[in-house]
Amino acid sequence: MTEEALKDLLYKIADDQLILGHRNSEWTGMGPLLEEDIAFSSMAQDKVGSSLAFYTLLHDLGEQEPDTVAFTRNAEQFHNCQFVELPIGEYNFSLIRHFLFDHAELIRFQMLAECPIEEVAQVAKKLKGEVKYHVMHANTWIKQLSNANEEAHTRMQESLNYALPYALGIFEPSQFENDFIEAGIYPGEKAIETKWKENISKILTEAGLTLPAWDSIEAVYGGRYGKHTEHLQPLLSEMTEVFNVDPTADW
Amino acid sequence: MKHSKEDILSLLKEVKDPEIPVISLVDLGVITGIEIEGDHVTVNMTPTFIGCPAMDYMKSDVTEVLNKHGITNHTVNLNLKTTWSSDLISTEGKQALKKFGLAPPPVHGNLIEDLDILEHAECPNCDSTNTTLKSPFGPTLCRSLHHCNNCGEAFESFKPI
Structure with missing residues (x-):
């Protein structure tokens, strides 16, 4: 497998973490209740921290410094799926996104923990322990709210329906998909997707939410190769505001 | 030397x-x-x-x-x-956490499957396990939030991971 392929993999993971970490942080001070405010802030901190771990791996492969990579690229240079850049919306959407995304992350890190590239496996092994808490948190709230009153149930179902095409975009195949599989790096996006469908179906059934037939949903692809919604650039502008005022600032 | x-x-x-x-x-x-x-x-x-x-x-x-x-x-x-892993915290370390008012993490041997492991954390104030998990996330990444139904105090626990 080439270094180019490995960078392709690391960039998409790192960018997903950074962008969703930033979105999660938008709940700081705004959460519907104190515990949830803290939960989303903690998950934001975890995700930004894990993006740094992946940008550091990329730096070791010859890419620029993590801060430079995180703060100086334009939207079309980002490899995150479109799902993570969507605005936080109402709390029901943020929860559904957190549920769908973190289930995929957990599987991804479990698979990468077995990766023959030791540095990647070490990071994945560390993160699978942390993301487990994100998944457990999501499962609890998805079940609790979906089984609450009618309005809550309707909101959760509507958010789920809206989120699913974007969520499938997490698994947009890489141009190097076969290389990863052949080199035994991980079993590929399709394998994550299959396991993910199985895992989320179980919780969604317990929550009493309806999953539409998978073949009726069209995945939103493009994010992995620079095609983004109009929401990403404003996010980047906000995220890089301090850096742009003074790139040498330390905080 | x-x-x-x-x-x-x-x-x-x-x-x-x-x-x-x-x-x-x-x-x-x-x-x-x-x-x-x-x-x-x-x-x-x-x-x-x-x-x-x-x-x-x-x-x-x-x-x-x-x-x-x-x-x-x-x-x-x-x-x-x-x-x-929180299993690496020494016995002395766990005692120090408890004295500080933080419930020490239970030994888990890498088998954390759901939040049940946090559900009945032992209250560092009164030692009761009649406690409720309020949130798996607390003031720092390594802590969770709990409420003791026995002494009525809120407390934090060092998360098993």
Whole structure:
């Protein structure tokens, strides 16, 4: 497998973490209740921290410094799926996104923990322990709210329906998909997707939410190769505001 | 003067967690190894949580203590070669956490499947396990929030991970 392929993999993971970490942080001070405010802030901190771990791996492969990579690229240079850049919306959407995304992350890190590239496996092994808490948190709230009153149930179902095409975009195949599989790096996006469908179906059934037939949903692809919604650039502008005022600032 | 691994470990007991100043990095399980080659000392550390902002402070505190004791020829590495787990916290460390008012993490042997493991944390104030998990996330990445139904106090627990 080439270094180019490995960078392709690391960039998409790192960018997903950074962008969703930033979105999660938008709940700081705004959460519907104190515990949830803290939960989303903690998950934001975890995700930004894990993006740094992946940008550091990329730096070791010859890419620029993590801060430079995180703060100086334009939207079309980002490899995150479109799902993570969507605005936080109402709390029901943020929860559904957190549920769908973190289930995929957990599987991804479990698979990468077995990766023959030791540095990647070490990071994945560390993160699978942390993301487990994100998944457990999501499962609890998805079940609790979906089984609450009618309005809550309707909101959760509507958010789920809206989120699913974007969520499938997490698994947009890489141009190097076969290389990863052949080199035994991980079993590929399709394998994550299959396991993910199985895992989320179980919780969604317990929550009493309806999953539409998978073949009726069209995945939103493009994010992995620079095609983004109009929401990403404003996010980047906000995220890089301090850096742009003074790139040498330390905080 | 030549130091043994044991000497250095006992010197490093001085270095406390910046956010929980009652527990040393050694008891927290963050110091994963000491290597001595001639006069050169290498200290290996592993992060508790990857996004923990205290890790840089911990690293510089270790450097400072080594320098203070005249061990200037050293390297302090922060890496993931050993994956940190709350099971690495020593018995002494767990007692220190409890005294500080933080419920120590239960030993889990890497088998955390759901939040049940946090559900009946032992209240550090009255030792009751009649407690309720309020949130798996707390004021720092390593803590969760609980309520004791027995003494009515809110408390935090160091998360098993």
